[in-house]
Amino acid sequence: MILQALDGYYKRLADDPEKNISVQGFGTQKFYFGLLINKNGELLENSVIDLRETPKKKPLPILLNVPQEMEERSGSKVAPHFLWDNTGYVLGVDDKGKPEKALKKFDAFKDFHHQLCDDTEDEGLQAVLRFLDSWNPENASELRYWDEMRGMQIAFMLAMEGRPQYIHDRPEAKRIWLEYLKKNSAEIRGNCLVSGKKDSPIARLHPAIKGVRGAQTKGAAIVSFNLKSFTSYNKEQSYNAPVSTEVTFNYTTALNYLLRSDSRQKVQIGDATTVFWTERESFVEGFMGAVFDPSDNDNKQLRTYLEAVRKGKMPDDIEEPDMKFFILGLSPNASRLSVRFWHVTTTEDISMKIGQHFSDLVINREYDNNPEFPGMWQLLRETAVLRKLDNVSPVLAGAFMRAILTGESYPRSLLSTVITRIRSDQTVNYLRAAMIKAYLVRYSRKIKPLEMEVKMGLDKESPNIAYRLGRLFAVLEKAQKDAIPGAKATIKDRYYSSASATPRAVFPQLLRLAQHHIQKAEYGYSSDKRIEEIMQEIQSFPGHLSIEDQGLFALGYYHQRPELFKKSEKKEEK
Amino acid sequence: MAYGIKLKVWGEYACFTRPEMKVERVSYDVITPSAARGVLEAIYWKPEIRWVIDRIHVFKPIRFDNIRRNELGNKLSSANVKKAMKDGKSPVEIFIEDNRQQRAATVLRAVAYGIEAHFEIRKGENNTAKHVEMFSRRARRGQYFHHPYLGCREFPAHFELVEEDFTDKSAFEDEDERDLGWMLHDIDFNNNMEARFFRAVMRNGVIDVPPFGAEEVVA
Numbered sequence: 001m002i003l004q005a006l007d008g009y010y011k012r013l014a015d016d017p018e019k020n021i022s023v024q025g026f027g028t029q030k031f032y033f034g035l036l037i038n039k040n041g042e043l044l045e046n047s048v049i050d051l052r053e054t055p056k057k058k059p060l061p062i063l064l065n066v067p068q069e070m071e072e073r074s075g076s077k078v079a080p081h082f083l084w085d086n087t088g089y090v091l092g093v094d095d096k097g098k099p100e101k102a103l104k105k106f107d108a109f110k111d112f113h114h115q116l117c118d119d120t121e122d123e124g125l126q127a128v129l130r131f132l133d134s135w136n137p138e139n140a141s142e143l144r145y146w147d148e149m150r151g152m153q154i155a156f157m158l159a160m161e162g163r164p165q166y167i168h169d170r171p172e173a174k175r176i177w178l179e180y181l182k183k184n185s186a187e188i189r190g191n192c193l194v195s196g197k198k199d200s201p202i203a204r205l206h207p208a209i210k211g212v213r214g215a216q217t218k219g220a221a222i223v224s225f226n227l228k229s230f231t232s233y234n235k236e237q238s239y240n241a242p243v244s245t246e247v248t249f250n251y252t253t254a255l256n257y258l259l260r261s262d263s264r265q266k267v268q269i270g271d272a273t274t275v276f277w278t279e280r281e282s283f284v285e286g287f288m289g290a291v292f293d294p295s296d297n298d299n300k301q302l303r304t305y306l307e308a309v310r311k312g313k314m315p316d317d318i319e320e321p322d323m324k325f326f327i328l329g330l331s332p333n334a335s336r337l338s339v340r341f342w343h344v345t346t347t348e349d350i351s352m353k354i355g356q357h358f359s360d361l362v363i364n365r366e367y368d369n370n371p372e373f374p375g376m377w378q379l380l381r382e383t384a385v386l387r388k389l390d391n392v393s394p395v396l397a398g399a400f401m402r403a404i405l406t407g408e409s410y411p412r413s414l415l416s417t418v419i420t421r422i423r424s425d426q427t428v429n430y431l432r433a434a435m436i437k438a439y440l441v442r443y444s445r446k447i448k449p450l451e452m453e454v455k456m457g458l459d460k461e462s463p464n465i466a467y468r469l470g471r472l473f474a475v476l477e478k479a480q481k482d483a484i485p486g487a488k489a490t491i492k493d494r495y496y497s498s499a500s501a502t503p504r505a506v507f508p509q510l511l512r513l514a515q516h517h518i519q520k521a522e523y524g525y526s527s528d529k530r531i532e533e534i535m536q537e538i539q540s541f542p543g544h545l546s547i548e549d550q551g552l553f554a555l556g557y558y559h560q561r562p563e564l565f566k567k568s569e570k571k572e573e574k
Numbered sequence: 575m576a577y578g579i580k581l582k583v584w585g586e587y588a589c590f591t592r593p594e595m596k597v598e599r600v601s602y603d604v605i606t607p608s609a610a611r612g613v614l615e616a617i618y619w620k621p622e623i624r625w626v627i628d629r630i631h632v633f634k635p636i637r638f639d640n641i642r643r644n645e646l647g648n649k650l651s652s653a654n655v656k657k658a659m660k661d662g663k664s665p666v667e668i669f670i671e672d673n674r675q676q677r678a679a680t681v682l683r684a685v686a687y688g689i690e691a692h693f694e695i696r697k698g699e700n701n702t703a704k705h706v707e708m709f710s711r712r713a714r715r716g717q718y719f720h721h722p723y724l725g726c727r728e729f730p731a732h733f734e735l736v737e738e739d740f741t742d743k744s745a746f747e748d749e750d751e752r753d754l755g756w757m758l759h760d761i762d763f764n765n766n767m768e769a770r771f772f773r774a775v776m777r778n779g780v781i782d783v784p785p786f787g788a789e790e791v792v793a
Contacts, residue, residue: 001755002595191771191792193594193769193771194594194755194756196773222594222598223594225597227647227648227675228648228649229645229647229675233767234767235767240593240596241592241595241596333598333676334675336598337598338598338677338678338679338680339678339680340678340680341638341640395640402638
């Protein structure tokens with residue numbers, strides 16, 4: 001499923017020349033400099049070409065498709081690459097502080113190229129051989145840009161009339177490389193468990209996946225058997241799960257493409273780096289990331305889309321509603337990657353689910369600049385200690401995400417975490433109220449109908465005790481504020497958490513206290529009236545409130561508060 | 575198939591690990607034939623018979639969940655065991671404290687399957703009625719050799735012998751066809767422990783399992 005889908009995505013990318021995706025046997029590498037040689041293998045005066053691009057201040061490397069790395073260079077192993085490498089291999093001098101080792105690498109590089117290219121007439125490859133034969137590593141320091149390029153990767157370029165050309169792009173070079181690969185490919189053959197192809201070469205190790213946050217920079221693997229306990233029936237490494245080298249290459253290349261640094265199909269959710277893609281080209285694929293992590297809220301197309309789906313409508317732009325939509329969340333675990341979630345759906349379905357999510361979230365906003373379509377990380381930050389993203393529970397993030405994608409009820413831990421946060425810092429803000437409301441709406445729809453319907457704004461008619469108590473608490477707070485405007489510790493600071501959890505222990509005392517406030521305040525009678533109105537439906541204070549009721553309490557409080565300030569402002573104007 | 579049996583199994587969690595993702599475990603979407611065989615063998619098995627899974631009914635929707643567990647990173651080497659057998663005093667032990675591995679798993683939640691199976695006689699007297707009776711009696715009473723489980727020992731399976739037809743409605747009843755990809759069929763224990771795979775296709779909530787030796791089952 002996962003590997004199959006990625007394999008399919010690779011094929012889609014490979015068909016699209018604009019995507020510039022690597023083909024089998026080749027991989028992208030970062031380059032800063034190129035070495036320009038002529039047909040005789042001589043370096044000319046300005047032979048080091050600066051390949052860097054400088055869109056901003058910092059020079060960035062360019063990505064080139066070059067013959068892939070054959071095997072991992074671990075420890076002291078000397079293994080040259082074909083037609084590109086770092087200066088240690090190409091020029092015999094590097095920045096590692098071991099000149100003899102570098103010379104050894106250079107010799108290995110030279111031998112390797114002789115071995116591959118001695119029989120060819122191709123002038124580009126012959127030029128490389130001539131260059132390697134005549135090059136003296138002692139001259140390296142005389143090269144232009146030497147200080148900057150020392151130790152970096154270098155590609156060969158051939159001086160041609162007009163523009164110089166990369167030697168690794170020459171058809172002959174590609175042919176030789178593929179032939180070499182074929183000869184040295186895995187010896188074990190078998191049936192691929194992803195494609196089902198019979199008698200294909202089976203990969204022993206799978207290439208690394210780069211770009212998952214928190215994983216090692218050199219990459220980590222999804223399929224890896226790096227400890228004894230992972231193996232079964234005396235099988236070694238990836239022979240535990242036979243996957244053909246072709247599929248191995250395809251799925252890792254596609255996944256690395258999705259995870260590249262400027263990918264618009266990637267978003268971080270909790271500890272999971274999440275990627276999206278569709279079966280075929282589609283516009284939803286491009287901004288699904290923005291739905292979860294809206295870095296640019298001004299994107300007009302995105303807004304139109306979100307507004308439409310929130311109303312339950314399908315935006316017309318989606319031509320193929322039943323196109324498959326894939327979501328894969330990966331998180332690092334030691335040198336491996338674990339699949340945190342995997343979800344296959346259709347573009348229509350995903351649009352509906354996202355619309356449902358945002359319509360469940362709708363609640364009166366506190367301030368005009370509150371986001372109308374809060375991203376997932378904005379919401380989750382409200383559940384974290386000190387509102388730090390690092391403190392978001394990864395389990396909660398994953399479960400929340402899953403709830404959004406499947407339309408199931410939100411995780412109960414979402415409600416309890418939000419309530420805990422409210423109780424510990426006594427703040428019911430827009431995002432928290434929205435999450436509580438969304439939770440309760442879905443709870444009511446999916447699990448058990450609540451006694452009341454949860455609305456966007458104040459519901460004066462609702463007889464629900466928890467909700468009423470929340471409203472009452474807001475009124476009591478206002479009464480105190482009217483009486484003692486600059487109070488340091490308000491009743492909210494001191495009593496919110498006990499009022500919401502064990503009303504019977506707190507409210508009688510608060511009401512008594514309120515009488516003093518009402519007497520003292522200028523417009524005390526209005527508070528008195530409000531208290532009376534709310535209390536009408538409250539026969540007795542419950543001993544304790546369940547977590548759902550505490551949610552309603554918070555909502556009652558959140559809904560009532562702006563109401564109080566609205567009225568009082570009007571009165572002062574008079 | 576006169577001696578076919580039907581068994582309903584269900585559980586809170588299940589993990590039918592995919593071989594390519596068995597390190598950071600990811601489950602197959604549904605129970606594999608070899609896992610189903612394991613359930614049957616837990617209830618009743620004798621060296622004379624071999625269970626063959628014919629059909630798998632998927633009753634509940636496919637739902638995933640994440641859990642993290644501490645698992646062991648190493649295996650006890652056979653050399654150690656041999657040594658201990660020889661000298662009678664070398665320790666044969668492995669300590670979780672020294673070798674703990676935290677591993678994540680994407681597992682299935684709330685599953686229920688119907689297993690249709692029969693058995694073949696491998697050797698001995700050909701008395702199929704005896705084996706059917708013994709299995710049915712044990713299953714009816716809830717007896718088992720070891721507790722049947724859904725893919726991992728941590729996920730116990732509840733079971734019930736179904737004597738007529740399955741009455742449960744499948745969540746996929748209206749879905750004509752769903753391709754579940756290549757799935758592990760079973761291990762070929764006679765041939766270098768080779769794993770054999772088949773293309774699992776669910777039609778209206780039912781997966782037909784080809785016989786182990788069939789052409790569509792590939793190694």
